[in-house]
Amino acid sequence: MDKDSRIRDTQNRIKDVFKKRQQKALSTNHATAVIKDGLTCTFTQGEFSAVMDMPAIMGGDAAGPTPGFFARAGIAGCVSIGIKQTAVMAGAVFDTVTVDIETDFDDGAAMGLGDASAAPLETRLAIRISTNLPAPEVFALVEKALSMDPWFLALRDAQHVKFNLIVDE
The missing domain is CATH 3.30.300.20 (K homology (KH) domain)
Structure with a gap:
């Protein structure tokens, strides 16, 4: 199965669920950003995380993108x-x-x-x-x-x- 067919099939399935059970279409995402030392910030949502910081000119350590x-x-x-x-x-x-x-x-x-x-x-x-x-x-x-x-x-x-x-x- 090509990628477009997989995308279409997957989205059609979820759209069918949302049509039958509208409450399933409502969601809330929770994520957390934590800074302990300096301006380096770790953001976590579920199994994924990202590191953010400010450049040195702004007082950061440039440990990640802004x-x-x-x-x-x-x-x-x-x-x-x-x-x-x-x-x-x-x-x-x-x-x-x-x-x-x-x-x-x-x-x-x-x-x-x-x-x-x-x-x-x-x-x-x-x-x-x-x-x-x-x-x-x-x-x-x-x-x-x-x-x-x-x-x-x-x-x-x-x-x-x-x-x-x-x-x-």
């Missing part, structure tokens, strides 16, 4: 995978999906300088697809994929974010 690296990787990866999945489910062949991401920042705001927000100023995605399909069909599939992409939507749309503080004494 958190922003992983945020951009998550968005670009989610978008590219979502586009490929959407194409496969539609029976379309996308030979290559490439997503470039650029994000503008006010780094002074991230250091508490001035009144500007530390939120990214703008994020731009450049999506390149290698396929034999006509551009209007590709555009429609990409629009459909983006309308269902959790991390594209999280970046694009405001969402409610809350925190709970626990102080260990």
Whole structure:
């Protein structure tokens, strides 16, 4: 069985489960980030972990990519995978999906300088697809994929974010 057929079969099975039992489509992911010494942070979710740090110029040890690296990787990866999945489910062949991401920042705001927000100023995605399909069909599939992409939507749309503080004494 080729990869596209396996993807389509697997996703059709899970979609059937979600149609029959809508509550199965709801999920919560729990993950933990821990910093003990310096700025090196270990993030763990299930069996996977990643190390993040800041560059030396920011006081870190450069023991891993910055958190922003992983945020951009998550968005670009989610978008590219979502586009490929959407194409496969539609029976379309996308030979290559490439997503470039650029994000503008006010780094002074991230250091508490001035009144500007530390939120990214703008994020731009450049999506390149290698396929034999006509551009209007590709555009429609990409629009459909983006309308269902959790991390594209999280970046694009405001969402409610809350925190709970626990102080260990």
